[in-house]
Amino acid sequence: MSKKDSIKIIPLGGLNEIGKNMTVIEYKDDILVVDCGMTFPEDEMLGIDIVIPDITYLLKNKDKVRGIVLTHGHEDHIGALPYVLKKINVPIYGTKLTLGLVENKLKEHKMLGSVKTNIISPKMTIALGVFSVEFIKASHSIPDAVSLCIGTPLGKIVHTGDFKIDYTPIDGDMMDLHRFGELGREGVLALFADSTNVERPGYTMSEKTVGETFDNIFRNVNNNRIIVATFASNVHRVQQIINAAYNFKRKVAISGRSMVNVFNVATDLGYLNVPKGMIIDINDLNSYPDNEIVVITTGSQGEPMSALSRMAAAEHRKMEIHPGDVVILSATPIPGNEKTVSKVINLLFDKGADVIYEALADVHVSGHACQEELKLIHSLVKPKYFIPVHGEFRHLRHHAALAESLGMSKDNIFVSNNGNIIEINEEYGKIAGTTNSGNILVDGLGVGDVGNIVLRDRRHLSEDGLMVVVVTISKADGSIMAGPDIISRGFVYVRESEDLIDEARNEVKEALQKCEENNIKEWSTLKSAIRDTLKDHLYRKTKRRPMILPIIMEV
Amino acid sequence: MSKKDSIKIIPLGGLNEIGKNMTVIEYKDDILVVDCGMTFPEDEMLGIDIVIPDITYLLKNKDKVRGIVLTHGHEDHIGALPYVLKKINVPIYGTKLTLGLVENKLKEHKMLGSVKTNIISPKMTIALGVFSVEFIKASHSIPDAVSLCIGTPLGKIVHTGDFKIDYTPIDGDMMDLHRFGELGREGVLALFADSTNVERPGYTMSEKTVGETFDNIFRNVNNNRIIVATFASNVHRVQQIINAAYNFKRKVAISGRSMVNVFNVATDLGYLNVPKGMIIDINDLNSYPDNEIVVITTGSQGEPMSALSRMAAAEHRKMEIHPGDVVILSATPIPGNEKTVSKVINLLFDKGADVIYEALADVHVSGHACQEELKLIHSLVKPKYFIPVHGEFRHLRHHAALAESLGMSKDNIFVSNNGNIIEINEEYGKIAGTTNSGNILVDGLGVGDVGNIVLRDRRHLSEDGLMVVVVTISKADGSIMAGPDIISRGFVYVRESEDLIDEARNEVKEALQKCEENNIKEWSTLKSAIRDTLKDHLYRKTKRRPMILPIIMEV
Numbered sequence A, B: 001m002s003k004k005d006s007i008k009i010i011p012l013g014g015l016n017e018i019g020k021n022m023t024v025i026e027y028k029d030d031i032l033v034v035d036c037g038m039t040f041p042e043d044e045m046l047g048i049d050i051v052i053p054d055i056t057y058l059l060k061n062k063d064k065v066r067g068i069v070l071t072h073g074h075e076d077h078i079g080a081l082p083y084v085l086k087k088i089n090v091p092i093y094g095t096k097l098t099l100g101l102v103e104n105k106l107k108e109h110k111m112l113g114s115v116k117t118n119i120i121s122p123k124m125t126i127a128l129g130v131f132s133v134e135f136i137k138a139s140h141s142i143p144d145a146v147s148l149c150i151g152t153p154l155g156k157i158v159h160t161g162d163f164k165i166d167y168t169p170i171d172g173d174m175m176d177l178h179r180f181g182e183l184g185r186e187g188v189l190a191l192f193a194d195s196t197n198v199e200r201p202g203y204t205m206s207e208k209t210v211g212e213t214f215d216n217i218f219r220n221v222n223n224n225r226i227i228v229a230t231f232a233s234n235v236h237r238v239q240q241i242i243n244a245a246y247n248f249k250r251k252v253a254i255s256g257r258s259m260v261n262v263f264n265v266a267t268d269l270g271y272l273n274v275p276k277g278m279i280i281d282i283n284d285l286n287s288y289p290d291n292e293i294v295v296i297t298t299g300s301q302g303e304p305m306s307a308l309s310r311m312a313a314a315e316h317r318k319m320e321i322h323p324g325d326v327v328i329l330s331a332t333p334i335p336g337n338e339k340t341v342s343k344v345i346n347l348l349f350d351k352g353a354d355v356i357y358e359a360l361a362d363v364h365v366s367g368h369a370c371q372e373e374l375k376l377i378h379s380l381v382k383p384k385y386f387i388p389v390h391g392e393f394r395h396l397r398h399h400a401a402l403a404e405s406l407g408m409s410k411d412n413i414f415v416s417n418n419g420n421i422i423e424i425n426e427e428y429g430k431i432a433g434t435t436n437s438g439n440i441l442v443d444g445l446g447v448g449d450v451g452n453i454v455l456r457d458r459r460h461l462s463e464d465g466l467m468v469v470v471v472t473i474s475k476a477d478g479s480i481m482a483g484p485d486i487i488s489r490g491f492v493y494v495r496e497s498e499d500l501i502d503e504a505r506n507e508v509k510e511a512l513q514k515c516e517e518n519n520i521k522e523w524s525t526l527k528s529a530i531r532d533t534l535k536d537h538l539y540r541k542t543k544r545r546p547m548i549l550p551i552i553m554e555v
Helices: A056-060 A081-087 A096-108 A177-186 A208-220 A235-247 A257-268 A282-287 A307-312 A338-350 A371-381 A393-405 A452-464 A498-517 A523-542 B056-060 B081-087 B096-108 B177-186 B208-220 B235-247 B257-268 B282-287 B307-312 B338-350 B371-381 B393-405 B452-464 B498-517 B523-542
Strands: A007-013 A022-027 A030-034 A050-053 A065-069 A092-094 A117-119 A125-128 A131-137 A146-152 A155-159 A188-194 A226-229 A251-255 A293-297 A326-329 A354-356 A383-389 A420-424 A429-434 A439-443 A466-473 A480-489 A547-554 B007-013 B022-027 B030-034 B050-053 B065-069 B092-094 B117-119 B125-128 B131-137 B146-152 B155-159 B188-194 B226-229 B251-255 B293-297 B326-329 B354-356 B383-389 B420-424 B429-434 B439-443 B466-473 B480-489 B547-554
Touching: A007 A056, A007 A383, A022 A146, A030 A131, A030 A146, A050 A081, A065 A125, A081 A096, A092 A096, A096 A117, A096 A257, A131 A177, A146 A177, A155 A177, A155 A383, A177 A188, A177 A371, A188 A371, A208 A226, A208 A235, A208 A326, A226 A307, A235 A251, A235 A257, A235 A293, A251 A257, A251 A282, A257 A293, A282 A293, A293 A307, A307 A338, A326 A338, A338 A354, A338 B393, A371 A383, A371 A393, A383 A393, A393 B338, A452 A547, A452 B452, A466 A498, A466 A523, A466 B466, A466 B547, A480 A498, A480 B547, A498 A523, A523 A547, A547 B466, A547 B480, B007 B050, B007 B056, B007 B383, B022 B146, B030 B131, B030 B146, B050 B081, B065 B125, B081 B096, B092 B096, B096 B117, B096 B257, B131 B177, B146 B177, B155 B177, B155 B383, B177 B188, B177 B371, B188 B371, B208 B226, B208 B235, B208 B326, B226 B307, B235 B251, B235 B257, B235 B293, B251 B257, B251 B282, B257 B293, B282 B293, B293 B307, B307 B338, B326 B338, B338 B354, B371 B383, B371 B393, B383 B393, B452 B547, B466 B498, B466 B523, B480 B498, B498 B523, B523 B547
Parallel strands: A030 A065, A065 A092, A092 A117, A155 A188, A188 A383, A226 A293, A226 A326, A251 A293, A326 A354, A466 A547, B030 B065, B065 B092, B092 B117, B155 B188, B188 B383, B226 B293, B226 B326, B251 B293, B326 B354, B466 B547
Antiparallel strands: A007 A022, A007 A420, A022 A030, A050 A439, A125 A131, A131 A146, A146 A155, A420 A429, A466 A480, B007 B022, B007 B420, B022 B030, B050 B439, B125 B131, B131 B146, B146 B155, B420 B429, B466 B480
16 A cells, blocks of 8 residues: 555634634645634724635645535634635535525625535535545534534544534434444544633533523513524524413514524524414514514624614614513623623613523523533544644643543644644644635725735724824925915814914924925925924824824925 | 701712712712722723713812712722812822822822822721711722711711622721621611622622632642732732742742832732742842742733733743743633733743633632622611612612612612712602713823714724825816825725725816816815715725815915
């Protein structure tokens, strides 16, 4: 038997971050991509809409790419597809619901006809170039999630995808632990596993427990409406809200664009079981008594434009909060959203609503495995190599430690970075190099055109605003023909700072006169003189540093 | 006995927010102020340094103000003092440590000689106009905190200040529950109580438990340095770190400006007990073996400029993180700081440090009372009226519900807003009106000069940057003499967008030509034409909306 080549595994996103998951698996002339996610911008990425992975490596190896395999339909696993597929149109593979959500997304980008989508289901195996990909049923906070077993010439790679172990799943179909066990017995080359909740001891509770909480809450609300906010994609959660509504003879209205979208897709594809006549239009809320109404809405993260935020701020066109409304936030704030969520809670209380959230009742469970669940998967799969994924550095480190505590050798665990090239062959596994990776910023129609310079300027402008100084000078002798005029924005309230602006104008005049006296005529020198003079003057007067833009016109 | 006037109680800050606590208590010609705090800006307050209360009401009643009484030395209780005292210089009253911290602050503002400070201590009573103020020992996450019993012609007002009940406090001096009990038996007109932790069931753990955790961690670190980050003002926490260092024969270095400041004040005033020779200079760290070092540092909130953040980012001038360093974050992220804290944790792990934080060990306890402690205080004090303070709306609401559950009548509980005038007399208590209140923004030297218009502009600039269009026209005939010139910042990377800018210039030219053809000469119309043309063009091309600043010069 001839010596085999190495497999290369290159995470392009999802490491040292929770977001934009994307992993490249390469063997000779074949590349397989797992997931294609986006992430939301960090606070310092001012004005940015979304962030996607850098796919330079894929573009360089375009001809090798056989397809993109999706583990589930969350944005951090499918959100970059429209942008990536525009550059490199390869077939995509996912379960029915996952592709339903992808198609919604492609429709928005007017790409629906031009992409080849392939529905797969658990227990299926497909061939992609040299690879085989077997799909394994997993549990997560969205239905139809799968783990992957990728067959390679060197052995099997198991990728958990995002998962938790739920012994009483809402759809009755448990994560296929048997298959993980079989694979472990047969031998697994490498395991990639979800690290999100590795810092949490014990087990994640079953989704079913939330349904019990709903029943308990619904039972005790007698005369009022119930409004439940959750993630649109958490179809099982939505099912449980519908079940509770049914149990207590309430109708259900759906609110929020993404909630309506996912509800429709999930209903069409048979992932939601909705008794006939139960759904009412949100425009018809007033035709029903309060105690017959449940509203399921977006906005559980306090997103400023979401339906719930608009209700809380009395800016929703179709419904307003009544005193006595019971609002359930069936979600945990994603790190970074704590304050916006709290703001919505406060506004709702202020409107007289009774608000129930995680601090007060068990209205949410995570979709990710805690320590004991992770240990189970590790123990079943018993891989030769382990690569913790889907986590910040702290999570990856802790996940590595967990694997070590189960007996793995440190040398066989790769705590990696995006862009690392993990090379595995018959002799060794190691991080063998790096390639391009990072954040591609999407702002409006621009993909990647906003970089550090633009962001630095936005940050500067956001902190102290700007002052524009315009002066028209004579081409003939350099004398001032008009100006200096001063326009400022975001610096001080101009009407109450006339003195400051007048002084600034005089400072500029003096600086220009000095230049004239010294026969200085280069624009760049004049501009520097204006900038330096003003900078010092304004800092002395205000301890602020607005951006100063000197403009010289010549006539 | 003649009919008495009403007492007015006006919270100017601290309601519907956790921050800038300040309460006015007024009877006829006398005003007493409790606390004078600042708060940190919300995300949308771009470029703002700190936020202080609106004191218009006090300025209008300047002659009545007898003094400011401070409950403890946290920024949200003393941080606005320099700004307020500049406008209205009245005596201030506080315990020794509180005033020590205030003096630090006044020194920075060069106000030290000009403010009258009066040291008080628990069990003392002072007279302020018609009021008496008795100070009562309380426990909190800073030593020397007091509750107040304010004697008024209509009865006693008890203000808990920030508190928890700690049966084993570090200084051995427990909250004076006896006095609360006595006051309750004698009769209390109104209770103001801390609502921060009202959503948490049970009790807050004793500060002492953190010391036990420190001992356990220190015991198991054999060869490495230990770095502990905590709030500078948590002197008891610092004491416990010093104790643990002493127990395990380590020296202590102090890092971070505010840590050094508070450490010095607390040591000078006798609030810290530091064995001789234990403190070493941070410059001398390399003279000691790693296993003999503890560094106490600021930065537990991941503040970007703090000592710990600089260590994590390898930007600290005096020390760097070694692989193996054990870093303890002895704090919980304040809501809104979760991401910055997480970033520091990740960077530290990345440098090879082992990081221990609240998710992993009991390295922090809160300084605020949970439900059972609140119930104890309510039950002891048995007030006629209750005003929940120090909390967002959700906390105030829940605190009101807690009081009701203990038997208080809803009518005697005032869930209020900043600026509400709560009037209490012999016949009734009610919210009788409102006065000015709100956020005064401090930006550099400017206090209150940044308002909504400036912030709106900063937000606009931060999202899509700006485009300045300058054109010089002839005074004689309105023809274009120079330009249009286009300068943009924070919009696109100009070097890669020359076409876009050229097109924009042409659009402006055409728009101006059209104006000329139609004999339009008013500047405002010309500017609108430029703005509208560009706005549409740029949105069509980029789906962004930069601020557009048209400038017309006339020669």
